[in-house]
Amino acid sequence: MKTILVPTDFSVNAYKALQYAVEISKRNQATIVLMHACQLLESPFVDRQALRAAYNRNLVEEIAGELKVWKSKVTEKAKGVKILTRIYKGSVQKSILQCAIEHVADLVIMGTQGASGLKEVVIGSTTASLISKSTIPVLAIPITYQWKTPANILFCTKGFETGAGPDAPLADIAALFSAQLHVAVFNEVDKVEIHEYLEHDTALTDYRKSFRKKYKLPVASAIQLEGDDFETTLQEYVSRLDIDMLAMVPHRHGFMDRLLHRSRTRQMAYHTKIPLLAIPG
Known part of the structure; x- marks a missing residue:
């Protein structure tokens, strides 16, 4: 993990994301790219071009000043x-993706405000939206989160992916903080057949062996979770094990599926109380 991208809108939760990036950088000397996206004023009227240019110039200078202040705050400590x-210059999401490509970022860390109900559906969250489009891991930091060194990381999955995609970032983060890794799969009550339970048990055992062999790191526990509601069941388990970071693989859905069954990873990005690591599958 050599480069960490931290987009900022100069809010409190964005600063928490920067603080988390600093904690990682202190341990592995990763470079932090602190970026801001802005929309410049445009006008088709020739007689207003000078005014527009002056406004845009002042805006960029103001943003550059804010970025300098944030950088100084961090580097002093x-x-x-x-x-x-x-x-x-442009939309936030496109700018983040462009910056990630240009700087070959290994991880994006963003603050998330959280949302519920109609606000979640209509307004949404830049972080949650980015999770569904990013080709690199995105770490979402809740605004209520207070930094602590991650001791327990939970990877909640339904596919037991063993390729380089999901495994590598998990191993990097776990090794970086000397954290214990736990793996869980969620089963909805009365909707999983006996043979599926048995298949999950076998897959969990195989995953633990594969992960240890590949990364020389143990998986502390592997369990099947069962409940009526995914989010409630997962949050209860997170509290019980004192989990410090939740990792999931977002699955891309079609348009109708997105309307009816939103991505569980994106759903958790709105509601999680601990950092959420979304790893592209």
Whole structure:
């Protein structure tokens, strides 16, 4: 993990994301790219071009000043942490994806405000939206979260993926913080057949063996969770095990499926109280 991208809108939760990136960088000397996306003023009227240019110039200068202040805050407390600042012009999501490509980012860390009900459906969240489109892992930091060194990481999955995609970021984070990794699969009550339970048991056992062999890291526990509601069941298990980070693989859905059954990973990005690591499958 050499480069961490931290988009900022200069909010409190964005600063928490930057603090988390700093904690990682202090341990592995990763470069942090602190970026902000802005929409410049456009006008088709020739007589307003000078006014528009002055406004845009002042806006960019103001943003550059804010980025400099944030960088100074961090580097004063964390000597040796390397931070680059970048300004992109355009939509937030496209700018983040473009910045990630240009700087070959290994991880995006963003703050998430959280939402519920109609607000979640209509307004949404930049972080939750990015999770469904990013080709690199996205770590969402809730606004209520207070930093602590992750000791327990829970990977909740339904596919037991063993390819380089999901496994590698999990191993990197677990090794970086010397954290214990736990794996769980969710079964909805009365909707899983006996043979599926047995298949999950076999898959969990195989996953633990494969992960240890590949990364020389143990999987502390592997369990099947059962409940009526995915989010409630998972949150209860997270509290019981004192989990510090939740990892999931977002699955891409078709348009109708997105309307009827939203991605569980995206759903958790709105409601989780601990950092959520979304790993592309």
